[in-house]
Amino acid sequence: MTATIEQTDVWFPGFGESEFSNLIAGCGEQDAAARKVAFDRYRLCPVPTLRDEEWRRTDPDRIPFAGMKRLEGLDRAADPDRNDLDQAFDLVISISDRGYAITDRTGILAEGKAQVCPLSQMPADALGTYLHGEAVLEANRKYTQLNGAFWNVGFFIRIPANQVLAHGILIRYEHTTPGSILLPRLVVVAEAGSVAKVVEWYQSPDDVKLLCVGARELYVREAARLTVQAVQEWGVASTHVGEDWARVEKDGQIDWVTLTLGSGFSKMMVGCDVAEANANAYLSGLFFANEHQHIDQRTLQKHSAPHTYSNLLYKGAVKDSGHSVYQGVIAAAPGAIGVDAYQMNNNLILNTGARADSLPGLMIDADDLKCSHGATMGNIDPHQLFYLQSRGFSEVEARRMLVLAFFEEIIAKLNDSFLEDRIRADVNRKIG
Amino acid sequence: MSTVDIEIKNLHAEVEGKAILKGVNLKINKGEVHALMGPNGSGKSTLSNVIMGNPSYEVTQGEIWFKGQNILELDPTERARLGVFLAFQYPVAIPGVSAAKFLKSAVEAVAPEGNKPSAGAFLKELRENIAYLEMDDSFINRFLNDGFSGGEKKRMEILQMLMLKPTFAVMDETDSGLDIDALRIVSKGVNKLVGPNLAVLLITHYERILQYIKPDHLHVLIDGRNVLSGGPELVKKLEEKGYDWIREEFGHEVLVS
Numbered sequence: 245m246t247a248t249i250e251q252t253d254v255w256f257p258g259f260g261e262s263e264f265s266n267l268i269a270g271c272g273e274q275d276a277a278a279r280k281v282a283f284d285r286y287r288l289c290p291v292p293t294l295r296d297e298e299w300r301r302t303d304p305d306r307i308p309f310a311g312m313k314r315l316e317g318l319d320r321a322a323d324p325d326r327n328d329l330d331q332a333f334d335l336v337i338s339i340s341d342r343g344y345a346i347t348d349r350t351g352i353l354a355e356g357k358a359q360v361c362p363l364s365q366m367p368a369d370a371l372g373t374y375l376h377g378e379a380v381l382e383a384n385r386k387y388t389q390l391n392g393a394f395w396n397v398g399f400f401i402r403i404p405a406n407q408v409l410a411h412g413i414l415i416r417y418e419h420t421t422p423g424s425i426l427l428p429r430l431v432v433v434a435e436a437g438s439v440a441k442v443v444e445w446y447q448s449p450d451d452v453k454l455l456c457v458g459a460r461e462l463y464v465r466e467a468a469r470l471t472v473q474a475v476q477e478w479g480v481a482s483t484h485v486g487e488d489w490a491r492v493e494k495d496g497q498i499d500w501v502t503l504t505l506g507s508g509f510s511k512m513m514v515g516c517d518v519a520e521a522n523a524n525a526y527l528s529g530l531f532f533a534n535e536h537q538h539i540d541q542r543t544l545q546k547h548s549a550p551h552t553y554s555n556l557l558y559k560g561a562v563k564d565s566g567h568s569v570y571q572g573v574i575a576a577a578p579g580a581i582g583v584d585a586y587q588m589n590n591n592l593i594l595n596t597g598a599r600a601d602s603l604p605g606l607m608i609d610a611d612d613l614k615c616s617h618g619a620t621m622g623n624i625d626p627h628q629l630f631y632l633q634s635r636g637f638s639e640v641e642a643r644r645m646l647v648l649a650f651f652e653e654i655i656a657k658l659n660d661s662f663l664e665d666r667i668r669a670d671v672n673r674k675i676g
Numbered sequence: 677m678s679t680v681d682i683e684i685k686n687l688h689a690e691v692e693g694k695a696i697l698k699g700v701n702l703k704i705n706k707g708e709v710h711a712l713m714g715p716n717g718s719g720k721s722t723l724s725n726v727i728m729g730n731p732s733y734e735v736t737q738g739e740i741w742f743k744g745q746n747i748l749e750l751d752p753t754e755r756a757r758l759g760v761f762l763a764f765q766y767p768v769a770i771p772g773v774s775a776a777k778f779l780k781s782a783v784e785a786v787a788p789e790g791n792k793p794s795a796g797a798f799l800k801e802l803r804e805n806i807a808y809l810e811m812d813d814s815f816i817n818r819f820l821n822d823g824f825s826g827g828e829k830k831r832m833e834i835l836q837m838l839m840l841k842p843t844f845a846v847m848d849e850t851d852s853g854l855d856i857d858a859l860r861i862v863s864k865g866v867n868k869l870v871g872p873n874l875a876v877l878l879i880t881h882y883e884r885i886l887q888y889i890k891p892d893h894l895h896v897l898i899d900g901r902n903v904l905s906g907g908p909e910l911v912k913k914l915e916e917k918g919y920d921w922i923r924e925e926f927g928h929e930v931l932v933s
Contacts, residue, residue, distance in 0.1 A: 626732070631768045633752035634728050634761075635778075635836065636785030642753075645781075649772025 254291060257309040258425070259394055267394065275364040278375050282392025285376075289386040299511075301569045301601055302540040306509050307483055312455050315424045318397040319343045320362075325418070329445070332662055333414040335360060339397055339428070341421045350411065357407045358440070363398030363429055370400065374431050379461045379491040381515045381546055388487040388513075391427050391459035398429035403438040403468070412441030412471070417456075419448045425455045432460070434468035434496075441471035443663070446506070450479035456507075462490035464498050464523075471499045473658060477670065478506040480537065487513040494520035501657050504531040504539050505670045515544035518552035529558035530654040530667070533566030533598070534674045540569040543587075547575065547613075551582040559590045559654050561647060562598035563674065570600070574615055575607040583613035590620045592650050644675050681706040681875045682844055687738035688900075689719075689726045696722040698900035700738070704844075704893075707872040711886055711911075712879045714897035720879045721765055723897070724848040727877070728762040729755050742844055757786050761842030763833040765849045769821040775832065776802070776816040779839055786840050805838045809865050827858040834865035841869070846877045851885035863888030883914070896922060 255261075264283050268276040292304040324345030330336045334350040335358065344362075352358045359367075366375060376383075376392055383389070401413060419426055432442055448454050456478065464470045478484055484507040492498050502514055516525045525545065533539045545554040560568045574585045591600035602619035624646050632642035651671055658664050682704040689697040696719045704710050714720050726733050727740060729752035739746045747755050770778070779802060784792050793801070806813060809831050821829050830850055837845055847866065851859055866889055870876060878889060894911050896904040904910070904922070913921075 625768070627768045628770055630728075630730050630732075630752060631764065631770070634756055634764075635782040635840070636753060636756040637782065638753045638785075639751070641785070645773060646770070649770055652772030 254287060256291070256390065258312070258314060259309070259390060263314075264393060272364060274366075274368070274371060278371060279393050281376050282389045285383055286386065286389035286393050289384050289389055291386055298542060298571065301567075302511050302538065304511075306538075307485060307511070308453070308455055309425070312423050312425050312453075314394065315341065315396050315419075315421065315426055317343070321345045327416060329414060329416070329662055329666075332411060332660055333443070334358070334409050334411045335413045337399060337413070337415040339415070339417045341419055341424070344397060352409060356404060357409060358413065359400070359402040359404065360413070361400050363395065363400050363431065366400040366431070370402065370431075370433065374400075374433055374461060374463055377461060377463070377491075378519075379463055379489040379517070381489055381517055381544060382513075385487055385513065387457050387485050388459050388489075391429055391457050391487070395427045395429035395459070397426065398431070400431045400433075401442065402433045403435055403440040405435040405465075406437040407435075407440075408438065409440040412443065414443045414445065416445040417447065419454055420452055422452050422454075425457065428456065428458045430458075430460045431463075432470065432472070433463040434465060434470040436466040436468060438465075439469045441473070443473045443475065445475040445477070446484070447477045448479045448482055448506075451481055452479055454478065454482035455485075456482065457485045458488075459486070460488040460490075462488070462498065462500075464490065464492040464496040466493050466520075467495040468493075469497045469499075473501045473503070473663070475503045475663070475667070476506050476510070480506065480508045480535070482507045484510040485512070486510070488515070490516040490525070492516065492518050492520075492523040492525055495522045496520075497524040497526070499526045499528075499657070501528045501530070501654065502541075503654075503667060504529070504541070505667070505674070508536060509538045510540065512541045513544075514541065515546065516554065517546040517548050518554050519546075519548045521549050521551045523549065523552045525554040527554065527556040527558075528654050528657050529556075529560070530651055531558070531560040531568055532563070532651075532671060532674050533560070533568045534563040534676070535565065537566045539567070540571075542571040543573065545572075545574045545585055545587065546577075547580045547583045547585060547610075548577050550580050552580070553584045554586070555584075556587045557590075557654070558588070559592075559651055560600060561592040561594060561650065561674075562600045563594040563676075565597055567599045568601070570602045570604075570619070572604045572617065573607055574605070574617060576610045576613055576615070578609040580610040581612040583610065583615065585613070585615045587617035588619070590650070591622070592647065593621060593623055594647070644672065647671065647675050680704070681742065682877075683739075683741040684727075685739045685741070687723070687726065687740065688736045689722055689733050689738075690736055691722060691733050695736070696733075696900055697726065700897070700900070700902055702877075702895060702902065702905070704875045704877060706875055708892040709870060709876040709878060709889060710893045710895060711891035712877060712895045712897055712902070713881070713883070716881075718897045719900040720881075720897055721848055724762055724765075724846045724877075724879055727755075727846050728752055728760060756840075759843035761837055761840055761845045763830075763837060763845065763847045763850045765852065767821050767829045767833055769819070769824070771819045771822045773820050774816070775818055775820045778820045779816065779836065782836065783839050802839065805835055808838070808868065809835055810861050811835065826853045827855065830854060830858065830862055831865075834862050838865060838869060843873055844875045844877075845869070846879065848879050849881055850878075851880055851882060859885060860888060886914075
């Protein structure tokens, strides 16, 4: 039986068929074709509702589309703005409402150590493999596909085989136009034996209402090592949705740190497949919801192959009326023997009225594997507090030290003093 | 003018509604070392926690005078800044705070306004004290007490004491669990500070440490009261006769439990 199901709610306002037709009319053939693949999936995915298990604690209706407008014309800007952070990187992509600029600070493009281009100009050989590719473990996700169809700023980064970037690549976003929707997409491929770091950093003023629906596809090929650090410092009037995917091949390793400090409301998905033998994933998270912030994160550690390793540590604090949700899944495929998978979520609840929900989970179809998961909840340890006070620290100072100390394990993973200090300052501000 | 630096008057305290201290009275003069002994459960650790102001303990009666103030009216921070120091029986680990950074901040926290040491002076003094306590330099780059052995933690307490230079130090069974070598080093650290500017209350379970740190006075605490206090004559008696007579006088539990 065939029936036309009329669903008026399959589209987000402003992201329907007519808008898509208009969009691809202005795109190159290759770009349009790739967007069409995602659009067809987007059309089929149901719009998430509070009835979905994943969204029970995070109302998708709070993601504002009505009255908001997709940012247009994010083309190459004449001159880049500057930032203190830039000097720590080989190459910087800076994105603002005026467009984007690529600054190759150490000449890595000329030397062939990296390939960087807008997603619309992705090399044909990479297109079929890496855009909407295998990394996307759950193709039925509305926001991943919305981004795939409608992204308005996107980059393809490839580190050729055996190349080592001394400092890495920074992609920073700074947006100030109220009512705009940003849909950034990033595809990174670390080819066999390469070593690289990619940092993405989002910023906006506190009073600017923005919606960001981002997606990443990260490919770590054989024996490559990719470090990814995502710093979300959007202003509190903004909303952030991020759906990020990684695939790690044989002997490869990803070190992936996700820091969520900004935006009033955020919903994130981080999914990583250690897809071939001896693939390793270190997934780390830092989040801090204060005032009325809401932060919801879901992680998926997928072990598609035997003899794979994943280790996840997400640490969060909630304060004031802040609310965080962490949902973690470890999934081991049938026959995935010799798997080591760890998942830990630690939460610091700094006052009554703040709330942290933690829902770790396992989906195991294999035996002969080591797997552990856990969650902790608690306020500042009174013994530590007394100890610090007995050494002359005021209660306020002592609490501040202990919150910073709680996060230090994650902050230290950034391994860059400028960025580390920046995050410490963010945390410090939130402690108040 | 009185030389009494610390006076504990009729101190009563309870924890979780259970009375532990039932009338402690002590006077410690400047420059003196007082040893306090007693069986398990007699209230030794409660006394040290109450002196430092641990909020888990409730003082129901009494006063503790130090530098002209009843310090029971001060919070732990204020007591520390006034010169009170507690060497903890069980120092807590604080992962995420490096020992060096902690020490520097603590020294700054207790130093009077306008008299903060320079970074250079701090480091020089820290190095000297680390060497004096025969500690490894790597100590201070580790997170505070994190993964430290019992002996390392106690040495870290003494290092803090040397750096913070308190005028009233309470040692809460600092000797417990130490091997003879660690005991010697810890005692050496305490003795370095002992002098006219420091009053020490040395709480211990074992007489062994008194061979290294010579007390001027001795107190025996039983069931929340100091039942026996004495000056040099009592210390001397203790040296000559050992502890058996105390045991006989105050019950078998004393000093053996």
